[in-house]
Every structure is written in structure tokens, then in C-alpha cells.
Amino acid sequence: MRLIDQDEVRERLTYEVCIPIVRAAMIALSSGETRQHLRSIIPLAEGRMFGIMPGALGERAVFGAKLISIFPANFAQGKPSHQGVVILFDPETGAPVCVAHAGEVTAIRTAAASAVATDALARPEATHLAILGYGEQAQTHLRALRHVRPISHVTVWGRSPDRGGAFAARMAAETGLPVVAADDVQSAVAQADIICTVSGADEPILKGAWVRPGTHLNLVGSSRAGPAEVDDDLVAASRFIADSREGVLAQGAEFLRAKASGRVGDDHVVGEIGQVLSGAIPGRQSADQITAYKSLGHIVQDLASVQALMSRGA
Incomplete structure (x- = not known):
């Protein structure tokens, strides 16, 4: 063996x-x-x-x-x-x-999957990355997304300012990019073209009102029903793409919360990233559209x- x-x-x-x-x-x-x-x-x-x-x-x-x-x-x-x-x-x-x-x-394949989704769904000119969280997936996502978009600026937010600042300094030294720790989530995402939520938060930390048109989101931190990183408004406002539609309908926390509140139905999960990649369904439909890739991770x-x-x- x-x-x-x-x-x-x-x-x-x-x-x-x-x-x-x-x-x-x-x-x-x-x-x-x-x-x-x-x-x-x-x-x-x-x-x-x-x-x-x-x-x-x-x-x-x-x-x-x-x-x-x-x-x-x-x-x-x-x-x-x-x-x-x-x-x-x-x-x-x-x-x-x-x-x-x-x-x-x-650690590697999860970030690679977000890179695949970002390549398919983010605007070609997207350069500003916001990362919510400063753990293992935060660093792998920064490394991976640089392979699919010309990232030129990074903002990061985490609950501990000290750890957020340490992460920013470490990744700036590694990548040579300006990586800045933000004081709050709203300021972290204010100018972002791409947002990766990798915080593992139990309750939503990112509100739809804070996300500007044309942004692409990778929703990664919650891998089961229950904990959710973004609010119902953001789910409802986005073109919502799953890694696995069956998985997200059963275990995708952000979608399930929005569905329970009556904001969306099952048809809001418009398809899977594999269908976008194969050309079976369209991905981004306009420059101003908010796209969201819900990653549960897949065997x-x-x-x-x-x-x-x-x-x-x-």
C-alpha cells in the first residue's frame, strides 16, 4: 500500500x-x-x-x-x-x-476548488481580494486565487485584530502583495471584487448591503447545516452556484437559512459549478451581477x- x-x-x-x-x-x-x-x-x-x-x-x-x-x-x-x-x-x-x-x-483542494469557481464566475478584471478569516484556508485561498486572477490588493478581517494583523504581515512577506488587516467586515469588503468567507462563523458576519455589484463570493467556512457566514439578503441577491446541488440543498447553511426565512426556494440554487465549467448553464450573466459559489467540499x-x-x- x-x-x-x-x-x-x-x-x-x-x-x-x-x-x-x-x-x-x-x-x-x-x-x-x-x-x-x-x-x-x-x-x-x-x-x-x-x-x-x-x-x-x-x-x-x-x-x-x-x-x-x-x-x-x-x-x-x-x-x-x-x-x-x-x-x-x-x-x-x-x-x-x-x-x-x-x-x-x-487544505489545498478546497482552495483550488474556489480558484476554479473564481476563474469561472469572477469578472476578468477582478484584482481586489477580501478574506474573512485568518486560518489555514485563508492562506491557501490567497495562494490559490493568485493563479486565476491578477490579485493586486488583499484585505483581511478576523475576530482578533492581533491575529489578523499577524496574518496580513506574514502573507504580505510571502506574496509581496499589500495585505491589509481591516478593523471590521464592512471596511474589509468595501472595495473587494472577490470575497472569500473562511471564518467558520456560527452566525452571519457578512451582510448583502455591504457587497458591491459585480462581486464574486466563495462561501467556504461552513461545511454543514447550521453555521452560516453570510445573511439572507446576500444569498437572495446572488446568482447562487453549488459545488453539489444535492449537498447544498441538504447541508448548505446559508442557503437553508434563506430558504427557511422565505427569501428563496430550491430553484435559487441555479446549478453546479461543473455545469458552468462544461457550458451546460451560464455563469456570470452581467458585469454587475453578484455571484456566489457555495463550497461544502466534495469527496x-x-x-x-x-x-x-x-x-x-x-
Whole structure:
């Protein structure tokens, strides 16, 4: 059995490699080529969770699962917030053939998926990125989105001004970009062309009234029904695209809250990002339209990423 550890994932699953892999995986998902169930999440104490995500890339293709724990407080201690394994099985023999570090795969492929969505939905001239949150996904999103848009300015907001400032300084040094910590969410997004919500907030932190026309949003921080990062107004005002429509209708917290309030119905989820990528449905329809990509994360992204690492490393 092949073991792919954290260091190997970090070294070889670059954004140049991962972005096209995720793009192809999401097209395959929306075309019905893949097989998967909704994720199962077990809540634990203090906001911690354990998740199980099974799937297959096709009827006779590689299959497997991700087993992952989510401990949000870890990042402040220098540890990954997502820890676990992705395991692949051989489609011909049924034997387990590969185990990979799920935390590092998740960190990279989630940001790569947002980059794919941003490339498909954001205005071509978008340059100002706002990031709400300063954890692991904040840094990976900044790294990934630079591959699809000419980012020239970044603002970041987080609940702790000290941590927000430290994040801004660290990422400015890494990227050479002006990365500025904002005092509040409204000022962080005031001039943004692209907004990534990666805060893990329980209640909405971003209001529709603060988002200017033409903005693209990647809604990432909530991966289950319950916690929501943006308000009903913003959901209702946006062209709302899912990674998986089935998943978002069942577990997409922002959409479910807006639906429960009577602001939107199921048809507000106009389709999946894979359908936009394949040309089956339009993405952005005007320069002034607000677009939103709801990312729950999907097992096909993990399986395709690890399969590529295994194949290319053989």
C-alpha cells in the first residue's frame, strides 16, 4: 500500500497541479460520471467534528473515502485544523492501495476548488481580494486565487485584530502583495471584487448591503447545516452556484437559512459549478451581477487529487 504523507502532499500537490484536477472532477460530478453519498458529520465537544465522505470516480474507477476530524482551535497552536486520511481502493481487485494525509489534501483542494469557481464566475478584471478569516484556508485561498486572477490588493478581517494583523504581515512577506488587516467586515469588503468567507462563523458576519455589484463570493467556512457566514439578503441577491446541488440543498447553511426565512426556494440554487465549467448553464450573466459559489467540499476532489499523486509518483 502506498503512503503519501503531509510533506509529500504539500510538495507535489501544487496549485498548478490541483486546479485542473479539481476542475475536471467537478465536471465529472455534474455530468453524472461519479458516485457518492452525502457526507456524514458527527458533532463532538467544543465545535469539533468527525466526518466521513465516501465516493467513487466512476463505476469502474478508483473509489474510497475520507475520514477526517475537524478541530478549529488547532491552527492557533500550529497544528492542522483538519486531520485524517484519504484511502483509495483498486477498482479491479477491491484492495486498498493508497492512504494519503487528508488534512493537507483538504487544505489545498478546497482552495483550488474556489480558484476554479473564481476563474469561472469572477469578472476578468477582478484584482481586489477580501478574506474573512485568518486560518489555514485563508492562506491557501490567497495562494490559490493568485493563479486565476491578477490579485493586486488583499484585505483581511478576523475576530482578533492581533491575529489578523499577524496574518496580513506574514502573507504580505510571502506574496509581496499589500495585505491589509481591516478593523471590521464592512471596511474589509468595501472595495473587494472577490470575497472569500473562511471564518467558520456560527452566525452571519457578512451582510448583502455591504457587497458591491459585480462581486464574486466563495462561501467556504461552513461545511454543514447550521453555521452560516453570510445573511439572507446576500444569498437572495446572488446568482447562487453549488459545488453539489444535492449537498447544498441538504447541508448548505446559508442557503437553508434563506430558504427557511422565505427569501428563496430550491430553484435559487441555479446549478453546479461543473455545469458552468462544461457550458451546460451560464455563469456570470452581467458585469454587475453578484455571484456566489457555495463550497461544502466534495469527496471527488479528494479522490481525484490523491489518485493523481499516486499515479504520478509510481
